[in-house]
Amino acid sequence: MPRCLARILAVSLAGWLAAASALGQTSSATSLPGARVANPSSTSASFSLGLSKDNGASFESSALTSDTIRLIGTIRPESAQINQKADIYVVAAVGASFFMRNLAGNFVPWDGQVGSLVPFRSQETLTAAVPVDFLTGQIPVVATLQLFMGYKAADGVLTYTQTPLQISVSDRPVKSARELATDAYAASISSLVQSNPACIACHVSGGLANGSGLRFVPTSNANHLSLNFAQFESLVRRRGRSYILTTVLGGNEHAKPIAGGAQFRSTDLGYRNLDAFLQLVEKL
Ligand code: HEC
Known part of the structure; x- marks a missing residue:
């Protein structure tokens, strides 16, 4: 059996460059030419492979460890090989380490020799376009991976990408302070503003708190999240976090005869969420 490792390493760079230019999203998987580990090495067989987070609707070149992804492959064998039985192989390289997927579905180390390559699907009948579910799930390692596919039909020759x-x-990207604050607003503060306890009942244009530093817009405004967030941001800048917290507990402006009164007790989840949110806003 010929050694395949050197060949694979030699062609890696070309694939690397090809993949690097394909930034962003595409609507189809990447076409990959085929080669036979034999003389001649040329073949009309070809492959396609792509990483998709939406079940094949679009393809990308990167994912997060937390993403559930699919690596969707297709083998287009030589036309003379259609209807032959074939073993199908998938290999992932991380740096100089190779991993092959075995029949049990596990990725196990591969030494790069064709003779020790084990199939991931065995004796499958070749069609014009054989779908290959390279992987469905998560990739739990932070790494750059090179993905190969191949098959051996009746002649026993490995034809591969x-x-x-x-x-x-990559890992979940580190979020900026603004992203964290924006996320917190959407997750736990917007509901306080809009419905429970509904600050907007008074803190709205024409409302009882029309003259205050917090004037919110309703959810019917498409930009309500960013506009209302900005109200908090500017009030934190002018008066600070504890002023706002004291107010919603019934102090400051809310202590006036006709005002907001105590919107929370200090043990309420909403109050604690507001405090946590304002701490994030303080950092902007
Ligand atoms: C029943 C009406 C009402 C409700 C509900 C209400 N407020 Fe108020 N709030 C007022 C009034 C009235 C003022 C004082 C306006 C003024 O002085 O012009 C005020 C003032 C404030 C101020 C001081 C603003 C400033 O510019 O100094 C803050 C902070 C505040 N409210 C926060 C809230 C929050 C947060 C909520 C919801 C959890 C809320 N309020 C719910 C009526 C209300």
């Missing part, structure tokens, strides 16, 4: 698909997997 000459250029691998390169994908990168």
